[in-house]
Amino acid sequence: MNLPEFEVPVSELRWSLDPAAFPFSTTRELDPLDEVIGxxxxxxxxxxxxxxxxxxxxxxxxxxxxxxxxxxxxxxxxxxxxxxxxPPDWCYVHNFKAADQPKALSLPPGKAREFAREIEKLIGDLKDEIPKVFQSKDYETQRNKIEEDFGRLRDALTADLERKAHLFGFQINSTRLGIFAVPLHKGKPIQPEEFQKLDEATKRDIQTKEKELSEDIRTLVGQVRRLREEANARVQQLDESVVRYATEHRIEALAGKYPDLPKVVEHVHEIHADVLENYKDFLPQEESPIQIPGIEAIEPKRFDVKYRVNVLVDHSExxxxxxxxxxxxxxxxxxxxxxxxxxxxxxxxxxxxxxxxxxxxxxxxxxxxxxxxxxxxxxxxxxxxxxxxxxxxxxxxxxxxxxxxxxxxxxxxxxxxxxxxxxxxxxxxxxxxxxxxxxxxxxxxxxxxxDTQTRLTTENAVAYGRFIARLTGQEGALPFDREAVAELVSNEVREAENRGKVSLRFSEIADIIREASHWAHAEGRAVVAKPDVRKTIDERRYRSNLIEEKIQELYEEGTLLVTVEGTAVGQVNGLSVFDLGDYAFGRPTRITARTHLGRAGVVNIEREVRMSGRTHSKGVMILTGYLGGRYAQEKPLSLTGTLAFEQTYGEVHGDSASAAELYALLSAITEIPLRQDLAVTGSINQHGEVQPIGGVNEKVEGFYEVCKAQGLTGTQGVVIPRRNIRHLMLKDEVVDAVAAGSFHIYAIDHVEQGLEILTGRKAGEREPDGRFPEGTINRTVVDRLTAMAEKQKEKPAEKAAEGPEKGNNGEKPPSPPSPPTPEK
Known part of the structure; x- marks a missing residue:
């Protein structure tokens, strides 16, 4: 087994931007960024x-x-x-035809407020002008003339009636109850008792004349009423003429300012018509509202509200x-x-x-x-x-x-x-x-x-410097030197989790710039340097990693069980990431497997207790497919294997532990021990290819922290997918440990490569006869599975004892499909 063949070179563990690539010394020399990056x-x-x-x-x-x-x-x-x-201004005005349906008027930008002021001035002027015209001598003369004409005609009619009454021996009396003809006797109004003493012929004569005079009185009253109505009409015409005289030139002047706005002109004329109709509202009102003790004062309704202009949208500025x-x-x-x-x-x-x-x-x-x-x-x-x-x-x-x-x-x-x-x-x-x-x-x-990231090019890296120049110029922060800019760009490459990409999370970047400026100022520097950016990143991590420290303490106390030395059967160190929203960190988790005779296949304990996410359950089913395709071409898998994430009390998400779960299961089947000084991450497909995963930096650093706390032995390390090498942006401390030989990073393409690293034995390839070489891991797996299948045949009653099979290799039947939800 040639371990160096799989070990990742130190040069591949972290990418750093060479400050010499920048054509500036400080960002003060750069033009502020005025375009969008990426x-x-x-x-x-x-x-x-x-x-x-x-x-x-x-x-x-x-x-x-x-x-x-x-x-x-x-x-x-x-x-x-x-x-x-x-765009135009908009305002609402009173609808004189339907008061509950206000009209909307559109005016050129800035004109609505001006129109409202002009209407307000117009009404104010009318409040002053209309009372004045009614108090003028000319109006008083014309009003008196109408009243005099009325009085003269009324008096002439009354005089004719009085003359006739005098000839008839009557006098005309006017009271609150009306006009009456009263008969006279010896020049005085006749009394009832005197009237009774008169002879019948005289009585009939008086009654006849009284009846005739009553008819004349009714005629007189009608004539006087008509004269009054004519006088009132003349007064109304006089009032309207003086009001029109007082208002028309103002109305026309205002309407003339908006010749291209017919709706505005129409509204101004409607105001004029309403003023002519309700001009008395503009005259002094003598009555005042009655104040009732214990009840709030009632503000009288202002008659001029309907003339106001309610400006809704004003573009004057x-x-x-x-x-x-x-x-x-x-x-x-x-x-x-x-x-x-x-x-x-x-x-x-x-x-x-x-x-x-x-x-x-x-x-x-x-x-x-x-x-x-x-x-x-x-x-x-x-x-x-x-x-x-x-x-x-x-x-x-x-x-x-x-x-x-x-x-x-x-x-x-x-x-x-x-x-x-x-x-x-x-x-x-x-x-x-x-x-x-x-x-x-x-x-x-x-x-x-x-997008959240873009391609890492020299042009984009310089654009970062120009962004810093813009922000520091706008906010009065300190400029950055080229080393500080390079460090900031390197950090954003780590955030992008891809050496060929750089993060575009400019809100966070802006905060880092502000904080770095603060720390540089605290150190008395005039320019932000690389240590200030480093301190900013470290301080931001420290403010957010309390939970990480508490979990680390649980490892150090032995509360969370993880072995980082020696070997063990059916047990491997998997790696997981805790994402807290503002901070993410990785930690190892013990994955265990046990196997025994049975037909249930691979049982995912997390799924059985409903603590397994969809992607994790999928990963377990994929490794089951790999087992069947690799080792059960001639005989069925006659075993029951259980997998568990030890000491996890929440849902398990993702398939990045499927490789580690496979290793634990194969170790349990073969009883070949696995190295505990190594941790494994990576997902697999049904052909055994190891696929890249997320959070590789956090996972490697998390296992390193646990190993460091328990003591570095020089053999500890992490096995990662080879396709994740381009995502490595490890902390300097981890890179230094690898360079010193205290820690190791191994990269693999296939699960069997990882199996060889963890066991120190060859996995083995099939020979022409279809069998694996003696002494290889795969041969041991096949032999153990064959032996278990033979024992299974010897116990035909076991199936009945176990009850009906669940199907799907021991998994419960899948639930009906639900609407798709994005996975993190």
Whole structure:
């Protein structure tokens, strides 16, 4: 067995960027980065989505948080928006024909606020001017003339009646109850007793004349009423003429400012008509509301509210198309709302209480919303899709819209809106929406996929330096020297887990830059150096690795059982990764296997107790397939083998331990001991090929820490898939240990290579007769399986004793398929 053949050279354990490759000494010499690094696909998609104006080409920006997706999209939108025309302003005004349906007016950008001020000034001027014209001498003269004409005509009619009454021997008396003709006797009103003493002929004469005069009085009253009505009409015409005289030139002057806006001109004329009709509202009011003790004062309703202008969207300060980012996309924040006020326990509202939402503010421009936020907010998602489809915003009370409450509220006129919506979210959320929301694909036709890594080139490495130059210049942080930049790039290569790639998680990178600047400043340096970047990375790890330290203590105390010396049968050290979100680390786990006579095949204990994830269960079934294909071509597998991850109390995910599980199982079958000073990671396929796995750096470093704590012997190491060599970016301490011969990294392509490393024996290849050479591991496996099959034949009753077979090599029948869920 030639171990050096499989050992990974020290030069392959970590990639480091040579600072001499940089054409600068410090980032102060570089131009700040003004382009996007490594996101060509996403940038092209965003440019397309922002450029096309057809309906439905809204953008869903996919990508992991921290890749700079939001800041990149914002920057691109601002550049495009600056060259777009500024959209119009919008306002609501009173509808004089239907008060519960406010009208929407569109004005050129910046004109809505100006229009509101002009209307306010107009009404203010009318409040001053209208009372003045009614107090003018000219008005008073004309009003008096009308009253004098009325009085003269009324007096003439009254005089005629009085003359006739005098001839008839009557006098006319006017009281509160009306006008009466009273008969006279000897120049005085006749008394009832005197009237009774008169002869019958005189009585009949008086009664006849009284009846005639009563008819004349009724005629007089009708004539006076008509004269009064004519006088009032003349007064009304006079009032309207003076009000028109006082207002018309102002109205026409205001309307003349908006010759190209017919709806605005129409509204101004409607205001004029209402003022002419209700001019008395502008006159001083003598009555005041009665104050009832113990009840809050009632503010009198202002008559001029209906003349106000409620500016919803104001672009007076805008240049180009708007960019709105809605961070709290509730229904009201997104669509708008109708506010209400309380008066004596009753709610009321009017058009001045209508407020615009983000969609109206972003009209003619761009709206950026987090997809998860809008989906969490009730009613917002459906409202957004409805507006995208209809291209109009209808502001409604959400309680009335969904029938929660029934009130006689207002119904504002819908406002047309054309806005490009940009949603940001995870790829998982994008695919779920595509799968379960039939409207999503029609509303968001452009997908912009932001990558988490890009190719490592000299150009991209220099771009990192320019990014540092931009950030430090914007925030006043210290510049980086070339060694510090190289160290930062090397760290991001490790984060990408691929030597040919570099991470694009610019949010985290920016924090590292800020922290490194802090540590350099604390050391009194004017430029960030390599040790400052190293310290930043170490400090960030230290702030997050409390759990790692606690688990390490369990290994050191012997609570977690792991053997790093000697050999053992049916036992191997597997490797797993603990991902805490902000920090990940690896640790060894003891994997054990036991075999005995039976027909259950390989039993995954974790699956039996429902602690096995799908990918882990798949890995166990794959190694079962490998066993059958390699060793059971002539006879069936007549054994029951159990596999377990010892001292694990949560679900086991992933198939990266399938190689280690196979080694433990083969050792249990053959009773050939395995080296315990080595740990194994790698998944296998049914042909025995070892496949790459994730977290290789964390796994190697985790086993190294355990070995170091128990004492390095010089033989300890880790067996990894050869295809993972390009992913190695180990810590300097581990690299130094390997260079000193204290620790070893072995890389394999096939499981049998790992089997030879762990046992020190040849695996063996089939000879022409189909048999494996004597003394090889594979020969021992076949011999033991054959012997177990023979013993199985000798116990025909065992099958009945064990009960019905489960099928699937001892596994429970698979459950019905469920919708696919992405694996980590």
């Amino acid at each position: 996101q060509n696909r996403a940038v092209r998609a965003v440019e397309f989505g922002l450029g096309i104006e057809d309906q439905g080409f809204n953008i869903f920006v996919c990508g992991a948080p921290g890749t700079g997706r939001s800041s990149i999209v914002r920057t691109m939108i601002r550049k495009i928006a600056a060259g777009r025309p500024t 805008s240049k180009g198309a708007p960019l709105v980012e809605e961070t709290n996309p509730t229904y009201n924040n997104l669509i708008g709302r109708i506010e209400k006020k309380s008066r004596l326990g009753a709610l009321y509202t009017d058009f001045t209480m209508i407020r615009a939402g983000s969609l109206l503010n972003a009209g003619g421009g761009f709206l950026v919303v987090n997809a998860l936020d809008i989906l969490r907010s009730p009613f917002s998602w459906d409202a957004l899709k409805r507006i995208i489809k209809k291209n109009e915003v209808k502001i409604e009370d959400i309680g009335e819209l969904y029938g929660f409450i029934a009130t006689g509220g207002i119904k504002p006129e819908p406002i047309p809106v054309h806005v490009r919506v940009i949603l940001t979210g995870s790829p998982l959320l994008y695919y779920l929406l595509r799968l379960y929301d039939e409207d999503f694909a029609k509303a968001f036709k452009v997908k912009a996929d932001f």
